[in-house]
Amino acid sequence: MKTSLTITRLLTVCALFGAVSVGFLASGCAGTPTKSSTGEYVDDSIITAKIKTALLEDDTVKSYAISVTTFKNVVQLSGFVNNELQRETAGRIAAGVSGVQQVHNNLIIK
Numbered sequence: 001m002k003t004s005l006t007i008t009r010l011l012t013v014c015a016l017f018g019a020v021s022v023g024f025l026a027s028g029c030a031g032t033p034t035k036s037s038t039g040e041y042v043d044d045s046i047i048t049a050k051i052k053t054a055l056l057e058d059d060t061v062k063s064y065a066i067s068v069t070t071f072k073n074v075v076q077l078s079g080f081v082n083n084e085l086q087r088e089t090a091g092r093i094a095a096g097v098s099g100v101q102q103v104h105n106n107l108i109i110k
Contacts, residue, residue, distance in 0.1 A: 043099060044070040050097045051075060060089045066107065068094070073101040081107050 048070045055061050055068070063086065066079040075094045081087050091105040 044072065047073065047075065047097055047099050051094045051100075054093045054097065055090060058089060058093060061086050061093065063090075066090060070100075073099055074104070075100050075102070076104040076106060078106045079108070080110050082110055084109060 048068050051068045051070075055063065055066055061081070063079070063081060066077060066081065069076045069078070075097075077090055077094055081090065087105065087107045087109060090107055091103055094100060094103045094105075
């Protein structure tokens with residue numbers, strides 16, 4: 001009788017601890033308006049890498065002076081280019097990458 005009561009209490013404590021732990025883990029991975037969730041961060045990193053690779057491969061742009069930042073599938077291009085054609089091409093390349101919802105082209109012509 002005493003053993004079954006102890007086991008019941010132990011199981012109750014374990015279940016409560018498990019529920020609290022899952023709650024903390026779930027809240028740590030959730031995104032907010034100013035912070036990406038873990039999955040969003042990974043997606044944004046992949047988008048950024050794809051855009052940087054495409055910019056370097058393009059003969060028109062081919063610039064290391066372009067910074068690419070992605071937050072929740074919105075891309076911001078910043079830095080310097082030599083002419084308007086490079087600026088427009090960089091924006092078009094970024095917009096053409098899968099997953100990009102919007103591009104803020106803040107590139108400055110030297």
